Amino acid sequence: GAGVSQTPSNKVTEKGKYVELRCDPISGHTALYWYRQSLGQGPEFLIYFQGTGAADDSGLPNDRFFAVRPEGSVSTLKIQRTERGDSAVYLCASGGLRGGELFFGEGSRLTVL
Amino acid sequence: AQTVTQSQPEMSVQEAETVTLSCTYDTSESDYYLFWYKQPPSRQMILVIRQEAYKQQNATENRFSVNFQKAAKSFSLKISDSQLGDAAMYFCAYSGGSNYKLTFGKGTLLTVNP
Numbered sequence: 242g243a244g245v246s247q248t249p250s251n252k253v254t255e256k257g258k259y260v261e262l263r264c265d266p267i268s269g270h271t272a273l274y275w276y277r278q279s280l281g282q283g284p285e286f287l288i289y290f291q292g293t294g295a296a297d298d299s300g301l302p303n304d305r306f307f308a309v310r311p312e313g314s315v316s317t318l319k320i321q322r323t324e325r326g327d328s329a330v331y332l333c334a335s336g337g338l339r340g341g342e343l344f345f346g347e348g349s350r351l352t353v354l
Numbered sequence: 355a356q357t358v359t360q361s362q363p364e365m366s367v368q369e370a371e372t373v374t375l376s377c378t379y380d381t382s383e384s385d386y387y388l389f390w391y392k393q394p395p396s397r398q399m400i401l402v403i404r405q406e407a408y409k410q411q412n413a414t415e416n417r418f419s420v421n422f423q424k425a426a427k428s429f430s431l432k433i434s435d436s437q438l439g440d441a442a443m444y445f446c447a448y449s450g451g452s453n454y455k456l457t458f459g460k461g462t463l464l465t466v467n468p
Contacts, residue, residue: 272454274454274455274456276458281460281461282460282461283358283445283447283458283459283460283461284399284445284456284458285458286455286456286457289454289455291454297455300455330397332397332399334399336454340386340387340404340406340449340454342389342401342404343399343401343456345391345398345399345400346398347396347397347398348397348398350397
């Protein structure tokens with residue numbers, strides 16, 4: 242597609258449930274990032290993929306969070322046993338060059354009741 | 355670890371006037387990149403302007419320019435001839451070293467008054 246696509250746009254779930262958030266990056270972009278943005282804050286880094294492998298997952302808050310990018314394009318962020326504190330907008334971005342522009346999707350707003 | 359600080363939670367400007375948003379950062383690296391991103395209510399982050407640390411010349415993109423002071427680790431954004439469409443959250447961001455990831459500040463909410 243022309244831009245980074247994220248689905249779902251909004252997700253409401255109950256505490257303890259499992260959720261998956263999907264990111265479809267710009268075709269040809271090798272780098273893919275997940276960020277989490279809480280209300281009134283800047284985006285916080287979660288994980289970075291270069292191709293299929295997670296090059297840096299130092300931002301994942303705990304082992305309930307996991308992300309995959311099996312074929313080097315689409316990525317899925319998976320959150321197990323969701324907690325109310327997981328409520329945030331999850332942003333995905335893709336890019337091709339170090340120091341270059343990152344292209345962001347519109348994010349997935351997760352609300353955990 | 356790198357940190358990015360935006361000391362102005364909110365700013366306002368009259369339409370057609372000029373406003374400057376502040377940003378400071380902390381790093382021990384010599385090779386890095388600095389960015390300003392705009393986030394309107396649609397949530398999609400849009401690149402406004404980018405600066406490579408090794409370049410002494412300040413970046414300019416139409417009405418947007420930066421004042422990059424490397425020794426002071428300061429990277430402010432100047433918006434000239436402000437327009438209503440400039441109203442948004444503005445985030446300063448840093449990228450350095452061998453890692454591509456961006457570190458963001460907390461943002462400045464810009465209001466443009468007609």
